[in-house]
Amino acid sequence: MYSTDIHEQVNELLLAKKIDVAKKDNLFYTRFLANAYTIYELYMQLYKQHLNAKETFKQVIETIINAYQNRSAILKKKDINKEQNWFLSNEITGMSLYVDRFCGKLIDLNDKLNYFKELGVNLLHLMPIFESPQEESDGGYAVSDFRKVNEHFGTLNDLQIIQNKMNDENMYLMLDIVLNHTSHHHEWANKARQGDKKYQEYFYMFDDRRLPDEFDKSMPDIFPETAPGNFTYVKEINKWVMTVFHNYQWDLNYSNPAVFIEMLDTIFFYSNLGVDILRIDAPAFIWKQLGTTSQNLPEAHTILRLIKHCVQTATPGMALLGEAIVAPKEIMKYFGEGRFTAKECDFAYNATHMALQWDAIATGDTRVMLYAQEEILRKPYGTSWITYTRCHDDIGLGYDDYMIQRVGFSSYEHRKFLKDYFSGEFPGSPAKGALFGVNPKTQDARISGSLASLCGLEKALSENDEYDIELSIQKIIMMQAHSFLIGGVPMIFYGDEVGYTNDYSYLNDAGKSYDNRWMHRPVIDWNKNEKRKDIGTIEGKIFSSTQKLISIRKKLSIIADKKNITWLTPHNIHVAGYMRAWNSERTYCLFNFSNKAAYVTWYTFKEHGMRPKTLFDHWTNQTFNVGLDQEYLIIEPYGFHILEVK
Numbered sequence: 001m002y003s004t005d006i007h008e009q010v011n012e013l014l015l016a017k018k019i020d021v022a023k024k025d026n027l028f029y030t031r032f033l034a035n036a037y038t039i040y041e042l043y044m045q046l047y048k049q050h051l052n053a054k055e056t057f058k059q060v061i062e063t064i065i066n067a068y069q070n071r072s073a074i075l076k077k078k079d080i081n082k083e084q085n086w087f088l089s090n091e092i093t094g095m096s097l098y099v100d101r102f103c104g105k106l107i108d109l110n111d112k113l114n115y116f117k118e119l120g121v122n123l124l125h126l127m128p129i130f131e132s133p134q135e136e137s138d139g140g141y142a143v144s145d146f147r148k149v150n151e152h153f154g155t156l157n158d159l160q161i162i163q164n165k166m167n168d169e170n171m172y173l174m175l176d177i178v179l180n181h182t183s184h185h186h187e188w189a190n191k192a193r194q195g196d197k198k199y200q201e202y203f204y205m206f207d208d209r210r211l212p213d214e215f216d217k218s219m220p221d222i223f224p225e226t227a228p229g230n231f232t233y234v235k236e237i238n239k240w241v242m243t244v245f246h247n248y249q250w251d252l253n254y255s256n257p258a259v260f261i262e263m264l265d266t267i268f269f270y271s272n273l274g275v276d277i278l279r280i281d282a283p284a285f286i287w288k289q290l291g292t293t294s295q296n297l298p299e300a301h302t303i304l305r306l307i308k309h310c311v312q313t314a315t316p317g318m319a320l321l322g323e324a325i326v327a328p329k330e331i332m333k334y335f336g337e338g339r340f341t342a343k344e345c346d347f348a349y350n351a352t353h354m355a356l357q358w359d360a361i362a363t364g365d366t367r368v369m370l371y372a373q374e375e376i377l378r379k380p381y382g383t384s385w386i387t388y389t390r391c392h393d394d395i396g397l398g399y400d401d402y403m404i405q406r407v408g409f410s411s412y413e414h415r416k417f418l419k420d421y422f423s424g425e426f427p428g429s430p431a432k433g434a435l436f437g438v439n440p441k442t443q444d445a446r447i448s449g450s451l452a453s454l455c456g457l458e459k460a461l462s463e464n465d466e467y468d469i470e471l472s473i474q475k476i477i478m479m480q481a482h483s484f485l486i487g488g489v490p491m492i493f494y495g496d497e498v499g500y501t502n503d504y505s506y507l508n509d510a511g512k513s514y515d516n517r518w519m520h521r522p523v524i525d526w527n528k529n530e531k532r533k534d535i536g537t538i539e540g541k542i543f544s545s546t547q548k549l550i551s552i553r554k555k556l557s558i559i560a561d562k563k564n565i566t567w568l569t570p571h572n573i574h575v576a577g578y579m580r581a582w583n584s585e586r587t588y589c590l591f592n593f594s595n596k597a598a599y600v601t602w603y604t605f606k607e608h609g610m611r612p613k614t615l616f617d618h619w620t621n622q623t624f625n626v627g628l629d630q631e632y633l634i635i636e637p638y639g640f641h642i643l644e645v646k
Contacts, residue, residue, distance in 0.1 A: 014065065017065045028068050031312065042306040043060060063268065067272065075274060075315070079316050088562070090561075093120055095119075096491050099126055103524065106153050107154055123173075123489065125174040125277075128176050129153045130143050130147070132150055135510065136183065136184075136185075138245065139517075141281060142184075145186065163273060173276050175270055177267060178282070180281065180282045181249040181250055184248045184249070188203075189203070195237055201258075202256060202262075203241050203242065205240070215230060217291075218292055218294075226514055227243075227246045232247040244294070245282075254286055254299075268311075271311065272315065283303075285300075296324075301336075307320065321349075321386060325396060327398055332375070332378050335348065342383050345383070347384055347489070350376065350483075356372055364595065365574065366574065366575060368407055369576055372399050379563070384561045385487065387487070387490050389479045392493065392520075419445055424459075431455070436448045450500055450502050452472070452500060457472040471595065481642075487561045490553070499538050500528075503518070552618045556644070558580045558582050566579045571604060572599060575600055577589060579608060588645075589642055589643070591639075592636065597636055610645065612646075613626055617643050618642040618643075620641070
């Protein structure tokens with residue numbers, strides 16, 4: 001829509017800021033006019049009842065203009081050069097890492113860029129690096145200063161040095177922003193604790209337990225073992241503050257427009273550092289309302305859409321990732337709905353499919369995975385997934401009960417089996433993991449453990465069982481291949497590329513010992529990583545296979561996220577398969593989730609309008625002649641094929 005009033009207000013502020021709307025700043029001016037009314041509309045949906053709504057909207061406009069003016073010429077050029085939806089490319093592969101546990105400090109990453117290039121990784125997600133109290137950091141997600149790099153990692157200048165070098169190497173950078181909360185040591189929290197009313201209104205603060213008790217009636221516990229409840233008493237001011245995660249993380253109050261403007265300005269700070277993808281942590285929680293779970297509320301989506309349109313105006317080269325690890329139907333909403341379809345978050349984590357892979361590897365049965373795809377395929381064109389087998393977090397079994405029940409399983413018993421299997425309690429399980437966040441009331445729990453340990457490598461090594469060692473390596477590579485080829489940007493978790501098993505050193509660190517997720521966040525031993533150069537070692541086998549998968553992915557443009565995936569009916573419950581199609585091109589990807597050979601009828605390849613005669617397997621470099629319908633392709637235990645129609 002168009003509004004003369006908004007147009008005039010924008011023009012007035014652009015003129016005051018000396019924006020050259022006719023010449024060098026014309027693209028910015030065009031984007032601003034295209035988005036201005038939507039920005040106003042979204043802002044007023046949130047804040048029209050606020051006494052100073054019009055004045056604070058003016059601050060939003062000024063924040064957008066300031067962000068554009070503070071953007072370097074290099075980044076403005078990148079904004080122009082990046083094609084629309086640049087992130088859909090099959091040529092981007094990421095790695096997520098903790099800087100200190102990977103190599104020490106930010107400055108040391110300079111020496112590791114060749115390692116990433118050798119592997120084929122060109123996107124780095126640096127886990128939280130901004131200032132956070134050592135003993136109360138929640139892995140860096142309790143931020144005490146959004147604009148100061150934690151001295152543990154180095155300095156802001158060190159970050160800019162590595163970003164510039166990555167830019168020279170055509171690599172992309174991803175950083176986190178924690179929108180939901182701050183550390184209780186943040187400047188705003190300190191001022192609130194000192195009695196400053198302005199900053200007390202930055203948080204949810206109450207004089208007694210009446211409203212907190214009402215909130216608690218419908219809000220679940222996020223960490224029932226270590227941080228039950230959603231409020232913490234602040235004795236200095238005799239008030240209760242909302243702390244949904246840990247008692248040292250104070251939830252920000254986005255019903256106050258001053259909070260939104262402060263955090264928008266912080267988002268632009270990251271954008272102007274050169275961040276290509278901004279990972280928005282826990283967006284499901286950013287709006288609170290009595291009588292609800294205070295998760296996934298409509299206002300949270302309004303805030304994200306508002307952020308998207310502001311970023312699209314001032315710094316359009318930065319994509320947004322919403323870290324919403326929620327039920328499948330809820331995840332889809334973070335891409336935007338209705339007129340905002342594909343205009344909210346550019347990325348979401350394909351957490352549902354990640355968990356479904358683990359379901360299939362435990363059961364050897366792919367039917368739950370297949371029944372869940374109807375929801376996942378609703379992702380709109382122009383958006384993308386971050387696909388992964390493991391990340392820094394636990395594995396939640398967040399897919400819906402009906403997906404399990406459609407197979408004929410009891411959802412309760414099925415989930416219990418998975419928890420027992422991956423924690424090593426189920427007889428014969430090769431996995432060495434642990435349960436995280438056990439809810440004593442419901443027995444809900446999530447799963448910790450590294451990719452290698454959950455796939456059986458740790459146990460096989462401890463038993464010196466050569467057959468099981470090789471089987472676990474095959475399982476690791478098959479799991480990675482499945483997520484690499486499904487569509488989206490694959491994100492490797494550091495250490496998985498050389499098969500790190502669980503690291504139990506966290507038990508000796510008081511700041512980490514209470515959180516078993518640290519077992520799958522290893523400290524890298526670079527002598528171990530050097531073994532990647534010997535193809536006969538475990539490290540060499542996994543590294544070279546991962547390297548090969550990335551290389552194949554970059555060769556096959558059909559793997560780009562063109563919303564071009566069709567799931568196959570493989571006629572074998574142990575096999576998952578999908579077809580990637582574009583114009584006349586076809587590539588079939590099939591994966592055996594069983595520890596026995598699987599037989600797939602050749603008819604599988606003829607069900608979708610084409611009857612290929614010859615298939616070339618990019619993984620084994622074999623050529624297969626498609627046989628008769630009653631004949632079979634045989635897939636080895638935990639094997640897979642990437643079959644292109646020739």
